[in-house]
Amino acid sequence: MPKRDVYTHGHQPAVVNQHARRTAERCAAFARHVISDDSRLLDVGCGPASITVGLAKWVPKGLVSAIELGGAILDTARSTVAESGLGNVKVDEGSVYELPYEDDVFDLTYAHQVLQHLTDPILALREMARVTRPGGYVAVRDADYYTMSSSPESEAIEKWRTIYRLVARHNGADPDAGRHLLSWCHTAGLQDVAISTSAWSYWTEDDRENWGFSWAERCLTTSFAEQAVEYGYATRAELEEIAEGWRAWATNPSGYFHFINGEALAHVE
Ligand SMILES: C[S@@+](CC[C@H](N)C(=O)[O-])C[C@H]1O[C@@H](n2cnc3c(N)ncnc32)[C@H](O)[C@@H]1O
Numbered sequence: 001m002p003k004r005d006v007y008t009h010g011h012q013p014a015v016v017n018q019h020a021r022r023t024a025e026r027c028a029a030f031a032r033h034v035i036s037d038d039s040r041l042l043d044v045g046c047g048p049a050s051i052t053v054g055l056a057k058w059v060p061k062g063l064v065s066a067i068e069l070g071g072a073i074l075d076t077a078r079s080t081v082a083e084s085g086l087g088n089v090k091v092d093e094g095s096v097y098e099l100p101y102e103d104d105v106f107d108l109t110y111a112h113q114v115l116q117h118l119t120d121p122i123l124a125l126r127e128m129a130r131v132t133r134p135g136g137y138v139a140v141r142d143a144d145y146y147t148m149s150s151s152p153e154s155e156a157i158e159k160w161r162t163i164y165r166l167v168a169r170h171n172g173a174d175p176d177a178g179r180h181l182l183s184w185c186h187t188a189g190l191q192d193v194a195i196s197t198s199a200w201s202y203w204t205e206d207d208r209e210n211w212g213f214s215w216a217e218r219c220l221t222t223s224f225a226e227q228a229v230e231y232g233y234a235t236r237a238e239l240e241e242i243a244e245g246w247r248a249w250a251t252n253p254s255g256y257f258h259f260i261n262g263e264a265l266a267h268v269e
Pocket residue numbers: 005007009019020022044045046047048049050051067068069073094095096097111112113114117
């Protein structure tokens with residue numbers, strides 16, 4: 001039986017629509033210089049696949065495979081790819097713990113905001129390295145939730161961050177994954193690692209409203225909300241107050257939010 005973790009966010013629309021705004025340009029820039037137009041890439045835990053189709057445009061003479069766990073998110077990923085009209089990308093069902101590929105197949109194996117959800121990120125990195133050819137790369141990028149902060153400071157958003165980190169840890173995952181990527185790569189046997197960091201900031205009206213209203217909704221209608229209540233870290237009333245805090249922040253023209261992403265580009269030997 002393949003290992004199944006609890007996915008803290010859930011795949012409800014408020015989550016998936018937020019993730020679907022991501023692009024390869026913004027989320028894979030740290031690996032762009034090792035990708036050629038004929039590279040063979042794997043996007044692990046591709047979610048709605050908005051990054052995947054961007055990667056496929058970077059490799060017009062190459063191929064992109066993407067994997068997701070199954071269910072509705074797999075269908076969404078396949079629809080995104082079909083709508084893109086690109087012929088060099090396919091989406092497979094599978095888990096990072098047991099990738100459905102032979103050894104040494106990919107030039108670069110990529111996972112964006114995935115390791116932070118896993119109970120065994122080391123096994124995941126080992127498996128990603130297995131399917132990557134010698135001389136290729138494993139590229140991972142994850143947020144560090146501890147660094148998530150807002151202006152103006154908001155008691156509700158601080159409470160959200162505390163509860164989110166407790167829920168993720170309760171699920172056996174590390175919400176601050178971004179800072180651990182170097183050590184996780186080393187433990188997985190990847191010694192030749194280049195680390196970079198990049199911040200996400202939300203302050204334009206569009207970004208601020210999307211992030212703030214989306215998190216307001218996510219505090220009420222997603223798996224995260226259910227788990228927060230079930231595990232005893234918040235009541236429904238507290239989550240309502242937090243959602244209200246997110247809405248207040250989202251409608252403040254001076255509202256600002258940022259956090260750090262850790263990025264590891266590991267050379268496979
Ligand atoms: C935060 S989302 C990121 C999606 C996409 N990479 C992006 O950045 O837009 C994490 C994704 O990892 C997937 N995931 C979780 N555990 C996984 C596993 N064991 N194997 C493959 N994917 C997994 C989830 O289904 C989810 O869609």
